[in-house]
Amino acid sequence: MTRVLTSICFIAFAAAVAAQSTTAVHRSYDTAFLGPVLPDPVLQHAKETFVLFGCAYCHGLDLVSRGEATDLMHSALVGRDENGSRIGPLLRMGIPQTAKLSPMPQFSDLSDHQINDLVRWIHYARQQGRYRELTTGPVKTGDAAAGKSYFDRACSSCHKVDGDLSGIDRKYDAAALRAAMLEPKQERHHTIVENIGADDVANVVSYLRRGRASASNRPTVTTVSTSFANVAKTGDPNGDGLARWAPFTSLAPQVFEPGKGSDTHRLEGGWVRLDTTGSGSFGGLTSSFARAVLTPAGAARVKPQRDPDDVDPDNKPHKAGEPYIVTQGRCGVGGPGVIEPNSAAFFIVPSRDEVLLVREGPGGRHIYTDGRDHPPLSRIVPSGAGHSTATWEGDDLLVDTIGLAEGAVTAGGWRTPETHVAERYHVAEDGMHLRITFTWTDPKIYARPHSYSFDFERVPADGYAFENWCDSGDPLQRQSVVPPEQLK
């Protein structure tokens, strides 16, 4: 009896396995052709319908047509279609009268639901494809007058250049503005992205950025690219005989308009780093940061570093009044002090083409927002500032930097010129607090992104900058440092 039961169980098991095998064969799914399953099940069903009825083999799954099939990506009829108003009847009828070898078949036997699925996929794929097509490559210089004409015709029912779009030319560079205009996720822009031409895009972008002065007559902000000190530290700023830096509002209004409109540049102004955790010791603050997780190769690169300016490595104590060399007198800035603001205040000066970061110390940091790319690494001399580009996301500034000199990164990280550091500058709702979040990525060094944040307080409104003077050839600057008598 036991033997019989065992045999029955075995047969049942074998049958179950066979049934599963058979099922597996019928469930084969041509992922290579169909691509990954889309998160939206309705859209996924539409895509599969487009394949199942044979449309994809001629018109292409992504509307890159094959052979003599109509190019649906650029078809005017598809562009004029609204919810199947034109495509639906055409699918039902086909195109029997044609000069082509094979006429477009008719699909009169399909249900309305199936027709709707085909239409849905055609529009979705067209929007995705045209978005890619129109946002690839640099933004061409367009005709602002023609752009205004297009804007008045197609955009003005929802948008006003001096209303909701006020300041948009400063918020976005040309490429970002183009991408924002055409973003297919914005449903009301679907018709635009399906129909607008590349020239129209360039024209509208030029129109929306029409206030942008040419490079030759654009007011510059180089007068603030020296050095700053904040008034909280220096007392009377006028005592040094330097002219006060011109207040923002006295500069040409097309450069920046602080406090006006939509507060596009809430970042603007001076900031001081907070370090309450460390009670004056930055190590105290950073000790709470999550330690960097390095790859084996990354860990192997890490080596102890000392301050390159330190010419007295034995760190022996010096008596008060005893002179000694504390710096090599370099006028540049090295180390993370450029990327990570230290205890000195720093000022953020946004303009159309760049955001300038200047600090109480030598040099400034240029963060380019004009849409340029990083140059090849071979053309960057690694430095403490590297090469930074940025985009605006609302009021947040998103910075990407490469080309940093090799060295240590806060909380056990490491950097090389290839390493990317992303920074997000976010001002709190009260406008008085700034958080900069740093995220370091480098597949050769980090096993996962290494991230931490610093918080800052806004410098009082009358804070301003002193010029920082530095002459690396001056022996006094290098050597005549006499530490003051320490507090007892």
Place this chain on the structure above:
Amino acid sequence: MTMSRRDFGKLVFVGVSEATLLLASARAARAAANRSLINGVQFGLQPFCYHDLPMIRENRGELIRRLVRNGMGMVELHATWVEPRFIGPGVSASAARDQLREWRLHPPAGYYQAVRRELDTAGVEVFTYYINFDDSFTDREIDAVFDGCKVLGARGCVGSMGQAISKRLVPFPGKHGMFVGLHNHDNLSDSDAYSNEASMVTGLSMSPDFRMMLDTRHFTAADGDCVGFLAKHHDRIAGLHVGDRRKHNGRSTPFGEGDAPIIELLRMIRDNRWPIVALLEFEHGTLRPEVEEVDLMFDYCKRAVA
């Protein structure tokens, strides 16, 4: 030129060896064709069915693997699986066309023989060579195409040309001992196209070396009577492109879901022992990999003639 007995001996040896190899490989291919000979009906494939596989010579190895995987011993080979492409960045269409003509007139020595060996080794026989002749072909070029595909073992050249081009082809197939296959489409609005019985009869009347490559999908979509046409003109039909569609310019469907009488046609060939090759060709959609879809459609045909 003088030739020693030793040289002559070498020449004969090489010639005999090459001929022996080709004969041996041809025998292998013939046997392989039988791989898809089912109850007296010779099946094969139009590789257009592998929609995901670009028809370029670089993919020929993958094509052959798929044909074997699908149990096919015979194929209609499009010229693009064999010939190089000259289109590319900085090359105009006319320049590329000129280069292709030059290549056809002077292919690398032993090129077609090498392709033939690839196919023979896998046991795949070329039934027909698909190429769309048009006005850009010179007479020498047409001859060169026939010469080349004959080396591949093709019995004819098939194309989607219209009646005007067909007239120009009349002198060519006979002198190469081959046929020209007329492939019908379903454009009833084009008087030059092969789409209905009258136009196909007109084409066949141009030359005894012309044969029909009757496409059952297109003829059904053009409201043609496939069974009637086969019964009436079977002696002028070299092969069928077997696929399914709905009438009245209807859409393509999986086999058995449309209006093409596939089962009847295959059984007519089987029962009458007509030497008509049934080449599977379809363009209905599927979520399955194409190799599996070919398996399913081939299985439908096998059961039809079982």
